[in-house]
Amino acid sequence: MASKGEKHSPLEQFEIIPFSNTELGGYDISFTNSSLSMIITVAVITLFLTLTVNPRSLVPSRMQLVSELMYNFIAQLLSDTVGDNGKKYFPFVFSLFMFVLIGNMVGMVPYQFTFTSHIIVTFALAAIVFIGTTILGFANHGIKFFSFFYIPGVPFYMHPLLIPIEVISYLSRPISLSVRLFANMLAGHTLLKVFAGFVVAMPFFTGVFPLVFIVALTGLEILIAFLQAYVFAILTCLYINDAYHLH
Amino acid sequence: MPQLNPEFFVTQLFWLVVTFSFLLVFLWRISLPRIGNVLEKREKKINEDLTAAKKLQAEAEKIQDIIETQLQQARSDASEMIKTTSTSLQDKAQVELTKLEKGLDAKIGESHEAIEKSKNESVAQIQSQINEITKLTLSKVASFEVSDDEIKNAIASSERSIN
Numbered sequence: 257m258a259s260k261g262e263k264h265s266p267l268e269q270f271e272i273i274p275f276s277n278t279e280l281g282g283y284d285i286s287f288t289n290s291s292l293s294m295i296i297t298v299a300v301i302t303l304f305l306t307l308t309v310n311p312r313s314l315v316p317s318r319m320q321l322v323s324e325l326m327y328n329f330i331a332q333l334l335s336d337t338v339g340d341n342g343k344k345y346f347p348f349v350f351s352l353f354m355f356v357l358i359g360n361m362v363g364m365v366p367y368q369f370t371f372t373s374h375i376i377v378t379f380a381l382a383a384i385v386f387i388g389t390t391i392l393g394f395a396n397h398g399i400k401f402f403s404f405f406y407i408p409g410v411p412f413y414m415h416p417l418l419i420p421i422e423v424i425s426y427l428s429r430p431i432s433l434s435v436r437l438f439a440n441m442l443a444g445h446t447l448l449k450v451f452a453g454f455v456v457a458m459p460f461f462t463g464v465f466p467l468v469f470i471v472a473l474t475g476l477e478i479l480i481a482f483l484q485a486y487v488f489a490i491l492t493c494l495y496i497n498d499a500y501h502l503h
Numbered sequence: 504m505p506q507l508n509p510e511f512f513v514t515q516l517f518w519l520v521v522t523f524s525f526l527l528v529f530l531w532r533i534s535l536p537r538i539g540n541v542l543e544k545r546e547k548k549i550n551e552d553l554t555a556a557k558k559l560q561a562e563a564e565k566i567q568d569i570i571e572t573q574l575q576q577a578r579s580d581a582s583e584m585i586k587t588t589s590t591s592l593q594d595k596a597q598v599e600l601t602k603l604e605k606g607l608d609a610k611i612g613e614s615h616e617a618i619e620k621s622k623n624e625s626v627a628q629i630q631s632q633i634n635e636i637t638k639l640t641l642s643k644v645a646s647f648e649v650s651d652d653e654i655k656n657a658i659a660s661s662e663r664s665i666n
Binding site: 267271274284286287294295302305320323327351355371373375438442 | 506508511512513514515519522526529530533537548
């Protein structure tokens with residue numbers, strides 16, 4: 257690897273740098289670069305959605321239209337997958353989508369930290385979804401929610417095999433949900449840094465080629481940033497739907 | 504890999520909870536209702552405009568229908584009028600013609616009668632003059648006195664033989 261001889265490792269960008277040393281009840285809650293980018297993300301979302309819709313005009317400006325399109329995008333997604341029951345969860349799904357999307361986008365800014373590339377963050381978000389939908393399932397169906405693992409219309413001798421598979425697939429939901437986002441962000445950002453190392457390490461003008469590749473890859477990464485936020489939101493919607501409709 | 508270093512797990516979780524909760528509450532309470540209101544207001548306005556347009560269109564169609572029926576009515580009235588006028592004119596002309604014909608017939612008949620009468624008169628006059636002349640001639644030529652009846656009979660018999 258070209259960067260091996262350099263001081264920088266492609267994984268250095270994921271290093272957490274504390275800006276302060278704060279403790280609360282014996283726990284370390286230092287303000288770090290990760291916290292900073294979370295705050296930037298939240299600030300961007302709240303300011304954008306508030307300021308662009310401030311005129312509340314019937315004929316929207318371009319920026320107001322962007323906010324309305326995002327609103328409609330998630331509202332449509334939720335009503336397509338969950339139906340009328342989904343309206344209650346709209347603020348949560350919308351917040352989740354915007355948080356992941358803008359978090360990914362903030363991460364695309366050079367020198368900015370990508371908090372969605374940390375497994376603990378994505379796992380926490382996935383755990384909220386998983387625990388929330390499981391509680392919702394039990395609240396809606398009580399003990400009958402366990403019949404979720406029982407697939408009707410299958411020969412009876414298949415059940416000893418299928419029920420454990422269903423249970424495992426259900427329990428692995430938070431892992432797949434969090435690892436998908438984490439791994440995509442990790443891989444994309446690492447690849448960008450590896451090729452950036454090539455640009456510096458290659459002799460003469462040949463460094464232009466990896467540079468061109470980086471430009472293209474940045475476009476792809478922006479697509480992936482959106483796509484992963486969309487996947488996170490749509491899977492959340494599907495899990496909410498499962499909590500309402502058993503097989 | 505820095506991601507697997509548990510040293511910073513707690514602080515990341517703490518800040519995640521803080522920022523995400525703030526975002527959720529802010530969007531739920533402030534941003535989303537605003538956008539929802541704007542969208543609702545727009546939808547309402549569009550629906551109102553659409554219903555108003557539909558109403559106006561229906562009215563226009565109604566007016567169009569009225570105009571159409573009135574035109575139809577006027578056309579049929581006009582043709583009816585033309586028909587009645589032409590038939591009444593024809594009737595009147597017929598009446599005048601028959602009246603004229605009758606008058607002419609009467610006049611022709613009168614003339615016929617007058618001609619017949621004058622002819623008869625003339626014939627009678629000629630007859631009497633012939634009688635007179637015959638009488639005179641006879642008396643002058645043969646100093647022969649003949650009664651009027653005899654002359655009449657003679658003339659009538661000669662007339663018969665001529666005819």
